[in-house]
Amino acid sequence: MLPETPAQTAGPYVHIGTFPYAAGLTIGWNARLHELVRDKEPGEHIEINGMIYDGGNAPVTDAMIELWQADTNGGFHRSSFPGWGRAVSDFTTGEWTFRTVRPGPVLRRDGSVMAPHIMLAIFARGVNGHLSTLMYFPDDPDANSRDPILSALEPARRVTLVAKRQPNAEIHSYRFDIFLQGDSETVFFNI
Amino acid sequence: MTLELLEGHPVHRLASRYYDRDLRIQPVRHDPLYASTLLRSPTHPPLAVGETIADLSGPVFGHLKPGPLDNDLIGNFASGGLALGERIIIHGTVQDQNGRPVPETLIEIWQANAGGRYRHVRDGYLAPLDPNFSGCGRCLTDRDGRYTFKTIRPGPYPFKNGGCAWRPSHIHFSVFGATFTQRLVTQAYFEGDPLIPLCPIANTIKDPRALRTLVATLDMSAAIEFDALAYRFDIVLRGRHATFFENRTEGV
Numbered sequence: 130m131l132p133e134t135p136a137q138t139a140g141p142y143v144h145i146g147t148f149p150y151a152a153g154l155t156i157g158w159n160a161r162l163h164e165l166v167r168d169k170e171p172g173e174h175i176e177i178n179g180m181i182y183d184g185g186n187a188p189v190t191d192a193m194i195e196l197w198q199a200d201t202n203g204g205f206h207r208s209s210f211p212g213w214g215r216a217v218s219d220f221t222t223g224e225w226t227f228r229t230v231r232p233g234p235v236l237r238r239d240g241s242v243m244a245p246h247i248m249l250a251i252f253a254r255g256v257n258g259h260l261s262t263l264m265y266f267p268d269d270p271d272a273n274s275r276d277p278i279l280s281a282l283e284p285a286r287r288v289t290l291v292a293k294r295q296p297n298a299e300i301h302s303y304r305f306d307i308f309l310q311g312d313s314e315t316v317f318f319n320i
Numbered sequence: 321m322t323l324e325l326l327e328g329h330p331v332h333r334l335a336s337r338y339y340d341r342d343l344r345i346q347p348v349r350h351d352p353l354y355a356s357t358l359l360r361s362p363t364h365p366p367l368a369v370g371e372t373i374a375d376l377s378g379p380v381f382g383h384l385k386p387g388p389l390d391n392d393l394i395g396n397f398a399s400g401g402l403a404l405g406e407r408i409i410i411h412g413t414v415q416d417q418n419g420r421p422v423p424e425t426l427i428e429i430w431q432a433n434a435g436g437r438y439r440h441v442r443d444g445y446l447a448p449l450d451p452n453f454s455g456c457g458r459c460l461t462d463r464d465g466r467y468t469f470k471t472i473r474p475g476p477y478p479f480k481n482g483g484c485a486w487r488p489s490h491i492h493f494s495v496f497g498a499t500f501t502q503r504l505v506t507q508a509y510f511e512g513d514p515l516i517p518l519c520p521i522a523n524t525i526k527d528p529r530a531l532r533t534l535v536a537t538l539d540m541s542a543a544i545e546f547d548a549l550a551y552r553f554d555i556v557l558r559g560r561h562a563t564f565f566e567n568r569t570e571g572v
């Protein structure tokens with residue numbers, strides 16, 4: 130078996146290659162990778178936003194965040210829905226945003242069912258290999274309590290993976306702040 | 321949502337387990353020598369987890385038709401001239417740990433110019449921007465997992481780390497693979513660069529053999545006469561355990 134190529138930090142200029150518009154460039158990807166849905170996309174449209182905080186409680190303002198999720202029926206690549214997106218922490222505030230659909234539950238090969246959730250991966254200076262976490266929804270505590278990953282966590286850590294509903298007149302909106310260190314350190318997985 | 325509906329996913333039945341990521345060859349997360357890790361490295365070790373949606377599928381980019389100059393960083397930002405610097409080809413293969421090529425996967429690269437300056441609103445290093453160089457490139461691997469970029473060799477640059485810290489010449493690489501589990505972001509260094517052993521970031525990888533796999537080697541067989549030198553950088557993504565599904569052999 131060959132050894133895997135090791136990771137290195139994406140560095141502070143990750144945007145040049147992965148989100149050139151944010152770096153001030155006009156080539157490569159366009160600006161809208163954080164919007165996975167157009168108006169007619171089936172499913173419930175949602176918005177997710179948040180910040181990433183470092184161990185000194187300062188917002189991380191140079192991260193690139195990738196999103197990976199199932200479609201509204203819990204499937205992948207069965208429609209035009211890409212399931213994948215990218216966002217950038219605002220260079221001043223650190224705020225990032227995605228617009229997507231609420232994913233359906235996903236069946237594992239062992240027959241267990243994962244509650245609706247979204248995978249996020251953080252790439253940034255000082256992060257030597259990307260950090261992977263899972264965001265669950267607060268609206269369905271029953272499904273969450275049966276989720277094989279979430280239910281295996283102790284309650285104090287489990288709460289770090291559940292987004293908070295926030296008021297928004299136009300769209301169902303969720304807040305998911307990520308803490309790299311500290312008392313409320315987010316659970317990161319060896320994915 | 322009923323189970324019958326969920327069971328219609330052929331991709332789930334095809335998926336088999338990946339080898340666990342060998343953390344011994346990966347960079348350490350917290351490293352006093354690389355100051356930025358101090359407040360950005362989680363204190364809990366990454367939690368082992370069973371199958372996730374990252375094992376089941378991943379983004380595909382086969383529909384993406386990169387432009388003819390997307391993998392030519394000498395030409396893709398040219399405005400009346402060509403990028404300055406030592407002209408090079410960097411090329412190689414993307415395969416998994418079982419030695420199987422990873423075809424049609426997206427590779428994105430970014431790098432500083434020949435003077436060590438990034439074309440980024442946040443880079444204020446003394447070295448000037450090159451009006452003909454963006455440092456942004458991308459391509460899809462071919463059916464045999466091969467890729468190639470034409471570019472200039474990036475210059476070293478200093479970075480804030482407390483003291484006199486310099487990055488060796490390097491190109492940042494982002495690779496997707498077939499599923500999100502194979503996702504990799506790394507950096508390629510250049511054979512013989514004396515800054516590699518001094519670099520706090522390169523040396524977050526504590527296994528010297530693992531660090532050597534990030535060093536691109538001079539490859540005269542791919543050099544272009546009177547045009548460009550060539551370096552070879554091969555990439556290995558995570559592989560899967562052997563298993564049989566739908567008459568297809570996966571893994572070794």
Ligand SMILES: [Fe+2]
Binds near residue numbers: 140432487492
């Ligand atoms: Fe860099």
